[in-house]
Amino acid sequence: MGPLRPGELIHLVDRKGRRYPLVLRRGGVFQFSGENLSHDDLIGQAEGIQVETSRGTRFNAFRPTLAEYVLKMPRGAQVIYPKDLGTILLWADVYPGATVVEAGIGSGALTMALLRSVGEKGHLTSYEIREDFARRAMANITAFIGSVSNHTLKLQDIYEGMDEREVDRLILDLPEPWKVVPHAVEALRPGGIFLCLLPTVPQVELVMRTLRSARVFGFFEVFETMLRTWVIDGPSVRPDHRMVAHTAFLTVARKVASRSTTYLLNDFSESAPQK
Numbered sequence: 001m002g003p004l005r006p007g008e009l010i011h012l013v014d015r016k017g018r019r020y021p022l023v024l025r026r027g028g029v030f031q032f033s034g035e036n037l038s039h040d041d042l043i044g045q046a047e048g049i050q051v052e053t054s055r056g057t058r059f060n061a062f063r064p065t066l067a068e069y070v071l072k073m074p075r076g077a078q079v080i081y082p083k084d085l086g087t088i089l090l091w092a093d094v095y096p097g098a099t100v101v102e103a104g105i106g107s108g109a110l111t112m113a114l115l116r117s118v119g120e121k122g123h124l125t126s127y128e129i130r131e132d133f134a135r136r137a138m139a140n141i142t143a144f145i146g147s148v149s150n151h152t153l154k155l156q157d158i159y160e161g162m163d164e165r166e167v168d169r170l171i172l173d174l175p176e177p178w179k180v181v182p183h184a185v186e187a188l189r190p191g192g193i194f195l196c197l198l199p200t201v202p203q204v205e206l207v208m209r210t211l212r213s214a215r216v217f218g219f220f221e222v223f224e225t226m227l228r229t230w231v232i233d234g235p236s237v238r239p240d241h242r243m244v245a246h247t248a249f250l251t252v253a254r255k256v257a258s259r260s261t262t263y264l265l266n267d268f269s270e271s272a273p274q275k
């Protein structure tokens, strides 16, 4: 990566961990509560360098991680939080070389996580119905990872259908994923994974009923992730007072090869004793 360069997006981070994004420009000036910091003091320096504004406020300069970037980037739609992004990548088992479809693209947070994980040999297709959101997302993606050759954006309603076949992973972050289940039956390869995010229990119940009645899915999992950060400051060792608690329930299903096998799986999971 080397020293900080003009044109790069960086975050200035203050003592309290507050972040201020900026794109470095020769001759540029960062203004903060009446204080100034010249971009030229940062260009050519090593990442992490500490700098002072005209009145002595200190910041460290870093290239943001993906988790940091998604929380600060311009948003069209609500983004998926980092705690869920990380979980999705493992529970949907997004691997280098995978063929993945997602909907909708929103602000592009999940898109970036998926593009990194499928790598250059994989492919991601993103469905989105709102052109303004798609434009915003593509700008966010380009600003963070540059131009990519393994991404297809479709300005299409995924409820109407999917052209893709032999898809390895299908990841849905939209209000009515049960409307995509009939298309997922055709699009996913045997062993493929369906994953959706939903904020409420009635939505989860409906998607689960739809998945079960499709009779090609099994190995269902429904869960949410909680991330509770802690303060470690001398004798003060305790959980933070605030946390992002509920974001979404994740529903995961595996497409199994034959309808008869799935039928047995579904029967078993319906009648399994409650623990």
Ligand SMILES: C[S@@+](CC[C@H](N)C(=O)[O-])C[C@H]1O[C@@H](n2cnc3c(N)ncnc32)[C@H](O)[C@@H]1O
Pocket: 077, 078, 079, 080, 103, 104, 105, 106, 107, 108, 109, 110, 111, 127, 128, 129, 130, 133, 156, 157, 158, 159, 173, 174, 175
């Ligand atoms: C919550 S946002 C997705 C956020 C995104 N996952 C992210 O991390 O930035 C939901 C998106 O789904 C899109 N959407 C809703 N219904 C859709 C449909 N039928 N087909 C395609 N996209 C749809 C919305 O326009 C919106 O951009």
